[in-house]
Amino acid sequence: MIRQLLQALEATPWGTAVRENTWLFPTIESVHVLALVMVVGSIMVVDLRLLNLASRQRSVKELTDDVLPWTWTAFGCAAITGTLLFSSSAMRYSHIWQFEAKMCMLVLAAINMGIFHLGAFRSVAHWDQAPSRPPLAARLAGGISLGIWLIIVALGRFVGFA
Amino acid sequence: MLKEFCVWLAGTSLSQQIQDAFWVIPTVQTVHIISIAIVMTSMAMLDFRLIGIAGRRQSLTEVGNRFLPWVWTALVVLLCSGTILIIGEPGRDLLNTVFWIKMSLLATGLVLTWTFQHMLRRSKTFWDRNRPAAVLLGSASLVIWVGIIGAGRWIAYVEHG
Numbered sequence: 001m002i003r004q005l006l007q008a009l010e011a012t013p014w015g016t017a018v019r020e021n022t023w024l025f026p027t028i029e030s031v032h033v034l035a036l037v038m039v040v041g042s043i044m045v046v047d048l049r050l051l052n053l054a055s056r057q058r059s060v061k062e063l064t065d066d067v068l069p070w071t072w073t074a075f076g077c078a079a080i081t082g083t084l085l086f087s088s089s090a091m092r093y094s095h096i097w098q099f100e101a102k103m104c105m106l107v108l109a110a111i112n113m114g115i116f117h118l119g120a121f122r123s124v125a126h127w128d129q130a131p132s133r134p135p136l137a138a139r140l141a142g143g144i145s146l147g148i149w150l151i152i153v154a155l156g157r158f159v160g161f162a
Numbered sequence: 163m164l165k166e167f168c169v170w171l172a173g174t175s176l177s178q179q180i181q182d183a184f185w186v187i188p189t190v191q192t193v194h195i196i197s198i199a200i201v202m203t204s205m206a207m208l209d210f211r212l213i214g215i216a217g218r219r220q221s222l223t224e225v226g227n228r229f230l231p232w233v234w235t236a237l238v239v240l241l242c243s244g245t246i247l248i249i250g251e252p253g254r255d256l257l258n259t260v261f262w263i264k265m266s267l268l269a270t271g272l273v274l275t276w277t278f279q280h281m282l283r284r285s286k287t288f289w290d291r292n293r294p295a296a297v298l299l300g301s302a303s304l305v306i307w308v309g310i311i312g313a314g315r316w317i318a319y320v321e322h323g
Contacts, residue, residue, distance in 0.1 A: 023319075026315060026316055026318070026319040029315055030311065030312045030316065033314075034202075034308060034311050034312070036195075036199075037198050037199040037202045037203070037311065038199075038202060038203060038206065040196070040199040041199035041200055041203025041204070041206075042203050044199065044200065044203070045207075054228070055228055057224075058220070062219060066216060066217055066219075067207075070206070070210075153192055153195055153199070154188075154192040157188050157191050157192045157195060158188050158192075160188070161184070161187075161188045
């Protein structure tokens with residue numbers, strides 16, 4: 001079932017095009033790198049604020065309003081380009097453990113973000129008095145997020161060497 | 163002459179050790195990419211603010227104080243990690259046209275960033291008073307840093323000497 005899905009993905013027009021065209025893969029990969037550095041960099045800006053290590057004079061709400069739209073735009077680009085790259089050799093990538101681990105870490109990042117947004121962030125107006133330190137739950141969310149994203153970058157790079 | 167230098171460098175014991183340990187290149191590349199994430203995001207925040215499409219609730223000096231130290235620090239890490247990558251595979255970089263395009267773009271990007279910082283320090287309102295210059299500098303800087311990242315990835319795909 002999954003095998004057939006992966007084969008179907010490789011047979012799609014875009015999967016075939018990325019696999020067979022010599023310059024298409026590096027071009028899409030360059031856009032993927034540009035998008036992912038913006039995702040990781042902008043998430044680091046928010047995480048470091050939650051950890052009270054940077055942007056201390058700005059409120060968390062103002063900072064996230066400013067930065068997160070760029071994060072989501074970049075994430076959309078990274079997801080689309082990533083899917084295109086994956087489609088070119090879906091069967092091969094799905095067997096690389098670094099790729100599987102990277103996908104698991106993305107899910108963990110999403111869960112961590114969900115817990116933060118449904119938890120500590122709902123009362124942001126109460127604790128968000130810059131330059132005071134965010135509560136433990138927010139600092140934990142920031143620290144976990146930072147760690148997960150650095151691991152995602154490493155796993156992604158190692159996929160290219162697997 | 164450059165070719166002979168690459169052959170010599172690739173033959174040194176340091177280069178040999180980097181080549182023999184399979185994990186060194188991808189690990190150093192990971193450090194390199196994370197540093198690029200810091201520089202690119204910081205430059206984007208500065209350039210978006212210069213152009214006027216983000217962070218407008220903050221003054222340029224505030225944005226500069228927040229991000230410029232991270233740019234310069236991450237650039238030092240990039241210089242170190244980049245040097246290790248060159249020692250590990252000298253021909254891949256030094257005999258590659260795309261590598262030198264990347265270095266030229268980098269030099270231009272550094273001059274633009276320095277210009278931004280220098281004028282801001284001389285007068286906190288310089289870029290607010292010279293809007294067309296601010297938009298031009300911010301846009302040029304964005305294009306150049308995007309070009310640096312693109313060229314960096316293409317080094318891996320171009321035939322080298």
